[in-house]
Amino acid sequence: MTIQQHPSPNHGSRYGWKPDRIVNHITAGSSAAGALAVLCDPAREVSAHFVVDKDGTVYQLVALDRAAWANGTSTTPSDSRYYGRSTLAAVRNRCTNANYYTISIEHVCVSGGELTAEQLAASIKLHRYIIAEVRRLYGVTIPVSREYIIGHCEINPVTKPNCPGAQFPYDAILEGLRQVEIRSDTSGTVSIKRGDFYTAKFSGTNANQLIVTAGTGDVVTIVPINRGADKLAAIVPIGKPGDASGIYTTVPGGAP
Ligand SMILES: [Zn+2]
Numbered sequence: 001m002t003i004q005q006h007p008s009p010n011h012g013s014r015y016g017w018k019p020d021r022i023v024n025h026i027t028a029g030s031s032a033a034g035a036l037a038v039l040c041d042p043a044r045e046v047s048a049h050f051v052v053d054k055d056g057t058v059y060q061l062v063a064l065d066r067a068a069w070a071n072g073t074s075t076t077p078s079d080s081r082y083y084g085r086s087t088l089a090a091v092r093n094r095c096t097n098a099n100y101y102t103i104s105i106e107h108v109c110v111s112g113g114e115l116t117a118e119q120l121a122a123s124i125k126l127h128r129y130i131i132a133e134v135r136r137l138y139g140v141t142i143p144v145s146r147e148y149i150i151g152h153c154e155i156n157p158v159t160k161p162n163c164p165g166a167q168f169p170y171d172a173i174l175e176g177l178r179q180v181e182i183r184s185d186t187s188g189t190v191s192i193k194r195g196d197f198y199t200a201k202f203s204g205t206n207a208n209q210l211i212v213t214a215g216t217g218d219v220v221t222i223v224p225i226n227r228g229a230d231k232l233a234a235i236v237p238i239g240k241p242g243d244a245s246g247i248y249t250t251v252p253g254g255a256p
Pocket of ligand 1: 024025026070152160163164
């Protein structure tokens with residue numbers, strides 16, 4: 001995925017908050033150019049971190065360590081954007097501006113939230129990129145769930161009930177994020193002598209989140225080692241000569 005930089009002057013401090021939620025929006029307009037013009041206009045005082053066009057082009061307007069001005073919540077109870085009106089407990093409990101702890105994606109779409117195939121594919125890649133970058137920058141792992149991959153309407157149900165819209169494909173995005181392609185450097189059967197060990201290496205998207213297990217008990221112990229994006233697993237025999245076990249990988253909360 002290539003990201004086109006299109007900086008906006010509209011952003012602020014996170015005031016010490018770490019981002020842990022991705023908020024999805026629609027532009028309520030038909031062109032990326034129109035959206036970029038509004039989101040980069042200092043007089044409008046609005047922005048988002050990213051805009052995803054219908055053809056899958058991704059624009060970045062605001063750096064991830066800055067707060068975009070996409071879904072600010074008010075601390076005044078009479079305000080229609082009061083945090084206390086959010087449908088999300090986390091937003092209510094934090095009692096502060098939701099821009100501080102969120103990352104916002106605008107999708108070019110007039111209404112309803114349906115995305116083109118190119119746009120959906122780009123948005124899944126972008127969500128994955130954001131999750132990886134937030135982990136790198138802040139040490140925070142954004143869970144792949146609807147509690148953390150959310151819509152503007154859940155933060156502000158009063159004035160933004162239709163952003164990103166009833167057809168917005170949350171489930172397809174979550175499913176896309178859970179699909180992982182893991183490569184192992186080992187295939188077939190490996191013989192390991194007692195007193196020796198073997199290190200298998202798994203790489204691919206989210207490989208370092210893998211859980212490596214043995215199919216048969218009391219044959220091997222497995223020592224997991226995270227090395228960058230890869231997962232290494234030292235496999236140590238503890239059984240009798242001739243014992244054998246399959247080795248399996250699973251992703252927490254995701255597909256095997
Ligand atoms: Zn919105």
